[in-house]
Amino acid sequence: MISTKGRYALRVMIDLAQQPGGQFVPLEEIANRQGISKKYLEIILKILIEKKLLKGQRGKGGGYMLTRPPEEYTAGEILELTEGTIAAVACLGKGAEPCARKGSCLTLPLWKKYDDLTHEFFYGITLADIVNGNV
Amino acid sequence: MISTKGRYALRVMIDLAQQPGGQFVPLEEIANRQGISKKYLEIILKILIEKKLLKGQRGKGGGYMLTRPPEEYTAGEILELTEGTIAAVACLGKGAEPCARKGSCLTLPLWKKYDDLTHEFFYGITLADIVNGNV
DNA sequence: TATTAACCTATTGACAAAGTAGGTAATTAA
């Protein structure tokens, strides 16, 4: 299940995509609009900056800004970078230790198929799609 | 993410579907074959019995047995009954309290679409499909 | 120099996941 981290991250990115581009938006504005605690948002924005999805600027007139146009972000990218993984089962997660039953596991094909489906779905949707109501 | 509860439940159901029908299989056998602790399996089997997916019989010659033919169980049913829900986000889970942002949430359509996709996928696969390698 | 606003480290409380422990009740075979 997608946690608040990923869900809030997506909402923040959408929020920023809806603001006039090329200028910084303070955290406080985003937090107020989205109804999310400022302190908690900080943590999420920090991740998004580390992953180069956003850039930040300190001091007066500072805030946060997208680093690319909205059509160049996918929902999959945002979710995977904030959640760590979007795999449905642990054995398919990033950096999972190899499962001993791998060769004989009858459920593995099922999880693999679902995993592919999930990735195709979320990586096929851009921020622009969401903002423009094409989803 | 699907927890061990749901994943083990699915494996147990598959295991039973692979045994000769019409006779009880002791928990110990299942646990040994699947490499799952007996005590933990008990908890999972208890749920499966409450939900009528299995029946149990005590005493010598007792054990667990499917209540229907394998083609009449879906993966979705097994996962949803053991996990509680297979929704990707809390606001779509079973018995979720209504979200205040529901009307204006741009991410809701995304989650809803993924939720539909997920349900279609798992409810479209039967135990028989899995056992017969059709997945 | 005061204000704004991002950045940083640490801590907390609540909860669930995953599993353990030890006993009780029912069924069958000797």
Place this chain on the structure above:
DNA sequence: TTAATTACCTACTTTGTCAATAGGTTAATA
């Protein structure tokens, strides 16, 4: 009738993550 078998039941523990809070530091601007 007794012993063996096996499901069933209640309670506990351990570990970890989620979600958030608290309080301070650095950088940029007016």
